[in-house]
Amino acid sequence: MKKEDCFYLGKIVKKYSFKGEVLAKLDTDQPELYENLDAIFLELRNNLVPFFVERSQLHKSELLRLKFEEVDTEADADSIMKSNLFLPLELLPKLEGNKFYFHEVINFTIEDVNYGKVGIIKAINDSTAQALFEIDRNGTEILIPMNDEFIVKVDRKTKTILVETPEGLIDLYLQ
Incomplete structure (x- = not known):
């Protein structure tokens, strides 16, 4: 997946637990649309790497609490801190009228x-x-x-x- 085929969703901003959970700040007016994702691309060393979501839930309205498969420790979470999150363009909600991306x-x-x-x-x-x-x-x-x-x-x-x-x-x- 190339970056130009994706849109920026947000950024991992902090660790949430010692079991590898992280909090992501989403760049959206509708964070609830992204609460039940199966996978997200993380930008690691200028490459988009797919990570599978074990569970996620909104945390304090604009943060998304994420637990990725195979990110099970605080050290694992440290390795993805400050990573940008991306999703394929086709997952963007369609806009109508004078609204546009x-x-x-x-x-x-x-x-x-x-x-x-x-x-x-x-x-x-x-x-x-x-x-x-x-x-x-x-x-x-x-x-x-x-x-x-x-x-x-x-x-x-x-x-x-x-x-x-x-x-x-x-x-x-x-x-």
Whole structure:
């Protein structure tokens, strides 16, 4: 399984018991969807390694308490501490309307209500206070905040996102 075929679910943050149980902080608004998993991929030395789940349960709402097969001691748990957790993309719940996953809209076209075709989404920058669409317009990078008020429509059939940005925002990049 390759990383690009998976989505980031969370990270193992601490040990829970001396019997190899760990707590994972999940990166999701719906942790209950991931309470009864059979297996999870752990990122170990830049490789995704499947681990089979013996049991799991939600712990204090956003943490998932996990017991993996063959992780039976504190030392075993130490060996997987701080590992990132991944699941195959097909396990992501389907989103509808104007909601989308970041990976899903890469290579979508951005069109502005007033400006017309802006360009192609090459990446999403979520390292800033507000996530940004990174758009390529014939070699020029344009950044548009991923603000719900700007997003008019997400059209999955035509792979287009229609936005209405403040006047002059796009022009800033083209002068």
